[in-house]
Amino acid sequence: xxxxxxxxxxxxxxxxxxxxxxxxxxxxxxxxxxxxxxxxxxxxxxxxxxxxxxxxxxxxxxxxxxxxxxxxxxxxxxxxxxxxxxxxxxxxxxxxxxxxxxxxxxxxxxx
Amino acid sequence: xxxxxxxxxxxxxxxxxxxxxxxxxxxxxxxxxxxxxxxxxxxxxxxxxxxxxxxxxxxxxxxxxxxxxxxxxxxxxxxxxxxxxxxxxxxxxxxxxxxxxxxxxxxxxx
Numbered sequence: 001x002x003x004x005x006x007x008x009x010x011x012x013x014x015x016x017x018x019x020x021x022x023x024x025x026x027x028x029x030x031x032x033x034x035x036x037x038x039x040x041x042x043x044x045x046x047x048x049x050x051x052x053x054x055x056x057x058x059x060x061x062x063x064x065x066x067x068x069x070x071x072x073x074x075x076x077x078x079x080x081x082x083x084x085x086x087x088x089x090x091x092x093x094x095x096x097x098x099x100x101x102x103x104x105x106x107x108x109x110x111x
Numbered sequence: 112x113x114x115x116x117x118x119x120x121x122x123x124x125x126x127x128x129x130x131x132x133x134x135x136x137x138x139x140x141x142x143x144x145x146x147x148x149x150x151x152x153x154x155x156x157x158x159x160x161x162x163x164x165x166x167x168x169x170x171x172x173x174x175x176x177x178x179x180x181x182x183x184x185x186x187x188x189x190x191x192x193x194x195x196x197x198x199x200x201x202x203x204x205x206x207x208x209x210x211x212x213x214x215x216x217x218x219x220x221x
Contacts, residue, residue, distance in 0.1 A: 004153075031207050042198055042211035043154065056208055090153060097207060099144060102153035 004103035006091050012109045015081060021106045023074040023091030032074040033100065034066060035090040043090055049074060050096060081110045113137045115212035117199050122218045123189055131184045131215045133199035141205050145173055145184045146198040148214070154198055157184065186217075194219045 004025045013019050023032065031050045035043035048056035049068040063085075065077040074091055086109045092100040114136045123129040135143070142161040146154035158166055160175035160182060172185040186193055199212040 033207070040214075040216075042200075042213050044211075045208060048207045050207060055206075094207065097141075097202075097205065099156045099159055100209065102146075102155070104153050 004091055004093055004101050006089075006103040006106050008106055009104070010107045010109075012111065013078065013081065014111050015083070017081075018077070018079045020078065021076040021089055021091075021108075023076075023093075023103055024072055025093040025101070025103075026072055027093060027101065028071075029093035029095055029101070030071060031094045031096050032068065033092040033094075034064075034074070034076050035092065035102075037088040037090055037105070047076075078108075081108075083110050086110045113201070113203060113210045115199055115201055115210060117197075117212040117215045119213070120216045120218070122220060125189055125191060125219055125221050127189050128185065128187050129189060129217065131186075131197050131199075131217065133182045133184070133212055135180050135182070135199070135201050135212075137180075137201050137203040137210065139204045140177060140180075141202040143173075143175055143182050144200040144202070144209065145171075145182075146200060148196045148198060150195075157197075189219050191219050191221065193217060 007022045034046040037043045046060045047066040052068045067075040088105045090105045091103040094100040116134045145157040148154040158173035165174045170187045175182045196214040198214045200209040
C-alpha cells in the first residue's frame with residue numbers, strides 16, 4: 001500500500017463551524033505533514049509530526065489544530081476559519097528525511 | 112530567508128525535450144526534490160539530488176550543482192500527459208522540512 005488517503009475530498013463550512021480533516025497512511029512512515037496550497041501557488045508547510053510528536057509548527061494560527069492519534073493517522077481540526085483559509089489542504093507522509101508521498105487533498109471552502 | 116526561483120510557464124512540443132531550471136538561495140542545503148502536480152491533484156515525486164551531477168530515470172533526468180545553487184529537470188520525448196506543474200523543493204537542513212518553489216506550468220502542444 002503506497003497511498004496516502006484524505007477525507008473528505010471537498011468541504012464547505014461557515015466561519016462558526018467546527019470540522020476536521022483526516023489523513024491516513026499504511027506505509028509505516030514516521031513523519032506526517034499538513035500543507036496548505038492556494039491556486040497556482042506552491043504547497044506551504046503548516047505542521048510536521050515526527051514519531052507522533054509535533055516537531056514543526058510554521059506559526060499557523062490557532063484556529064488550525066493538528067492531532068496525531070497514532071502513527072497512521074493525522075487530523076487537522078478547524079474552528080472559526082476565515083474565507084481566506086479556503087484552499088487545498090494536502091497531507092503527506094515519509095520515512096524521516098526521505099521523499100514525501102502526498103494525499104489527494106481536501107478542497108476547503110469557507111463561507 | 113529561503114528563495115527558490117523557477118520560470119512561471121513553459122510551452123513545448125510533443126516529442127521534444129524541455130529543460131526546467133531552478134535556482135535556490137537557502138539557509139542551508141540537504142537535498143533537492145522535483146515533484147509533478149497535475150491540476151487538482153496531489154504532487155507526485157519525480158527525483159531527488161543531494162550530490163552534484165545528473166540523475167537519470169527513464170524520460171526524466173535531474174541535475175544539481177551545489178556550488179551554483181542550481182538544478183534542472185530534463186524531460187525527453189514529451190507527451191501530452193506531461194502537461195502539469197513542476198515543483199522544485201529544497202530541504203534547507205537535515206530534517207523533514209521542504210521549501211517549495213512557485214512551480215513551473217509546462218504546456219505540451221501537439
